[in-house]
Amino acid sequence: MAITAVLGAQWGDEGKGKIVDYLATDSDMVIRFQGGDNAGHTVINEYGEFRLHLIPSGIFNPDTSCLIGTGVVVNPISLVNEMNSLAGAHVGLDRLMVADRAHLVMPYHVALDRAEESFRKSKIGTTMRGIGPAYADKVGRFGIQVFDSLDQDYFAERVRVNVERVNLILSELYGAEALSADDVLDQVWPALKAVRPHVVDCYAEVRKAMGRGDRILLEGQLGAMRDLDWGAYPYVTSSNPIAGGASVGAGIPPALITRVVGVVKAYSTCVGEGPMPTELNDEMGERLRRVGGEYGATTGRPRRCGWFDAVAVRYSSGLSGFTDIAVTKLDVMGGIERLKMATAYRVNTRDGEVIRDTPPPPALMGHVTPIYEEHEGWCSDISNVRSSADLPAPAMAYLRRIEELCGARIGLVSVGPRREQTFSAH
Numbered sequence: 115m116a117i118t119a120v121l122g123a124q125w126g127d128e129g130k131g132k133i134v135d136y137l138a139t140d141s142d143m144v145i146r147f148q149g150g151d152n153a154g155h156t157v158i159n160e161y162g163e164f165r166l167h168l169i170p171s172g173i174f175n176p177d178t179s180c181l182i183g184t185g186v187v188v189n190p191i192s193l194v195n196e197m198n199s200l201a202g203a204h205v206g207l208d209r210l211m212v213a214d215r216a217h218l219v220m221p222y223h224v225a226l227d228r229a230e231e232s233f234r235k236s237k238i239g240t241t242m243r244g245i246g247p248a249y250a251d252k253v254g255r256f257g258i259q260v261f262d263s264l265d266q267d268y269f270a271e272r273v274r275v276n277v278e279r280v281n282l283i284l285s286e287l288y289g290a291e292a293l294s295a296d297d298v299l300d301q302v303w304p305a306l307k308a309v310r311p312h313v314v315d316c317y318a319e320v321r322k323a324m325g326r327g328d329r330i331l332l333e334g335q336l337g338a339m340r341d342l343d344w345g346a347y348p349y350v351t352s353s354n355p356i357a358g359g360a361s362v363g364a365g366i367p368p369a370l371i372t373r374v375v376g377v378v379k380a381y382s383t384c385v386g387e388g389p390m391p392t393e394l395n396d397e398m399g400e401r402l403r404r405v406g407g408e409y410g411a412t413t414g415r416p417r418r419c420g421w422f423d424a425v426a427v428r429y430s431s432g433l434s435g436f437t438d439i440a441v442t443k444l445d446v447m448g449g450i451e452r453l454k455m456a457t458a459y460r461v462n463t464r465d466g467e468v469i470r471d472t473p474p475p476p477a478l479m480g481h482v483t484p485i486y487e488e489h490e491g492w493c494s495d496i497s498n499v500r501s502s503a504d505l506p507a508p509a510m511a512y513l514r515r516i517e518e519l520c521g522a523r524i525g526l527v528s529v530g531p532r533r534e535q536t537f538s539a540h
Contacts, residue, residue: 115327116372120358120440122337123376123430123520124539125315126355126382127410127417129442129528130377131155134171134333136374136526136536142328144172145320147363148185149335150219150245151192154410158531161203168193169210170333173200175357179209179323182538185353185363187248189219190259190305193440197308197379209270212309213316215262220273221298222280223247229288238349238387249352260313263306273299301345320365332360332371338430339384339473347422347477349388357434376436376522378427378513380444383417385410389479392420392456406446424519430520438525441513441539445529453512457485457519489515497530502539 122128124271124363135157138144151167158164159174166173170180182188197207214319223244230247231240240246251257256276263269277295284290289308323330334355339345343358352361381402384390395398399419402408408417432434447453459482461467461474473479492506499505505513506525524539 117330117332117366118373118375119332119334119357119371120375120377121334121357121360121434122355123378123427123439124382125335125336125339125384125390127155128337128377128379128397130334131157131166131171132442132528132531132536133375133377133440133526134331134383135159136533137331138172138178139479140329141172141178141331143179143181143323144170144331144333145181145183145364146170146186146333147183147360148355149351150187150243150248151189151247152241152243152334159533161205167196167197172331174205176206179211181211181316181319182213182215183364184215185359187217187219187245188212189243190302190309194308196306200441205452210312211311211314211319212260214259214313215249215316216260217252217257218263219244219248220258220261221301222277222293222436223251225284225290225293225389226280227245229284229290231502232338233288246352262315264310264313270299273497282390305316317365332364334360334523338433339426344433346388346479349386351478368477373437374434375438375440375525376431376434377440377442379442380422380447380480382420382423383408385415385417389476390418390420391479391484392423393418393458394420402446406443422516424457424516425459425470426473427520431520436522438515439520439522440526440528441516444509444527445497449493453489453491454486455489455515458485458488460485497535499529500537502527502537
């Protein structure tokens with residue numbers, strides 16, 4: 115039995131969907147273990163181009179079962195839209211499973227998300243998908259699990275109680291319009307009926323897979339710098355996209371995870387607010403955005419771009435114990451004469467103190483200057499390269515330096531968006 119976790123090592127949008135799609139060809143089960151439909155995983159293969167927000171990226175492999183795990187918060191309307199999109203492209207859904215213990219994102223969560231973000235003086239940059247309020251309800255014991263929707267009367271009563279509570283918050287605290295419980299039920303019930311055939315006992319399914327010795331792939335959303343506990347709080351997501359979160363969200367003992375793949379871009383990107391030390395607000399930043407197609411898969415917002423931040427990735431590796439790294443979008447760096455990567459931060463408010471291993475709290479991170487080292491670039495187009503042996507020498511030197519700085523070997527390299535543009539680094 116081999117269990118592999120695929121995690122984001124930066125701020126999210128690193129290309130995890132592509133790596134999961136690639137690794138799923140040798141996997142029996144893929145489990146999405148946290149997050150909601152607030153971020154998308156872009157996959158391009160023989161079926162077409164897709165942006166998956168809830169369904170695991172292994173769905174395109176006909177021999178792989180795909181489970182939306184207990185740690186995920188599920189918007190049933192978004193899920194059904196995604197299912198319909200895949201079915202329209204003739205992608206089979208008979209292997210799709212939804213954990214009965216996963217929590218639901220309801221229309222009142224979306225309303226709360228909008229009201230709360232509007233209320234904030236300092237914006238978080240939420241996608242307004244209701245993810246934070248859904249996780250808050252989960253922790254506050256107001257949440258509704260997928261299993262609760264199997265009994266229509268029980269589910270309806272839970273919704274009415276929650277809408278009554280939420281309306282007090284919306285109207286009294288935020289001055290927003292109250293919701294109708296009947297309208298909420300009318301919106302979600304058709305979607306829940308469509309999802310019902312896919313609902314399973316998550317614990318039992320995972321135990322059966324492990325008992326068979328299945329090869330299991332755990333798919334994370336966003337990246338370590340957005341982790342609720344270890345990221346750049348409060349500019350974080352509401353779950354844990356690190357290896358510990360993979361164990362909890364999938365229901366797998368941590369000692370059984372045999373491989374941890376940290377996915378990184380050859381540069382850095384970020385969507386939303388909060389500090390990003392290597393951000394480039396200049397021609398080079400715009401060049402990375404343009405060539406890399408850096409626009410959010412969920413919102414379409416332009417991503418903030420900058421040089422590779424080894425401090426953040428080294429920190430992520432320490433948190434999750436990366437066994438190897440997958441480097442994506444190496445092709446985007448082609449044609450840049452001199453490349454930079456940040457090896458440390460200088461803290462401007464602390465007499466130039468140098469930080470190498472742990473990104474400081476956000477209040478301090480906004481007052482750091484990256485310490486860069488320069489590397490020789492390469493001018494050739496590497497998008498047709500299919501072996502590390504055929505990479506230009508400066509590209510290989512750049513990858514080896516990432517290994518040295520981040521403390522983990524590079525296992526995979528990607529030089530384009532398609533599955534066949536990924537290859538082993540050794």
